Amino acid sequence: MHELALARSVVKIVEDEAAARAVAGVKKIVLEIGALSCVDPRALEFSFDAVASGTIAAGASLEIxxxxxxxxxxxxxxxxxxxxxxxxxxxxxxxxxxVIGGDDMVVRSLEVH
Ligand SMILES: [Zn+2]
Known part of the structure; x- marks a missing residue:
């Protein structure tokens, strides 16, 4: 469950960022998932919905x-x-x-309320 761990780290990054910027909610999260990262974007979205539930990231859409x-x-x-x-x-x-790039995942930006 590689994607579940990644989803948890995305939620953690979003929570830290949201706390730092004192935002009320997160609308959209833009992620970059390199073509060589071996991450399944659909599995990540699925895991994200489960992990984000009850956090400030709940209900946010993922743009990958x-x-x-x-x-x-x-x-x-x-x-x-x-x-x-x-x-x-x-x-x-x-x-x-x-390989020198395109093999990792980065949270590129957040769209907040
Ligand atoms: Zn060559």
Whole structure:
């Protein structure tokens, strides 16, 4: 239940932010979930609804953006976008890629009441 843990951390971030800004409620939470993060956005939404219940984040909608994975190629040293781990370098076809982005989850912004 990777997504459940992530949902808990999203709610925690939102609660801290809401407390710091003294807001009454949260309307929308914009999340970035990198294409290489292995997070299932639907499972995360489902977990979020359960975890947010009874908190200031309850009823907030989630907007999920999925930025592409970014990697650096060991062979040709290009920085490239990849759709999945294990993809080949689009520049030279090498599989020697080192992931440098698009593999994590970030709370981008909050829309509050
Ligand atoms: Zn390459």
């Amino acid at each position: 953006e999925t930025p592409p994975g970014q990697a650096r190629c060991f062979s040709c040293e290009a920085e490239v976008e990849i759709a999945a781990r294990g993809a080949a370098c689009p520049e030279c076809g090498s599989h020697q890629l080192f």
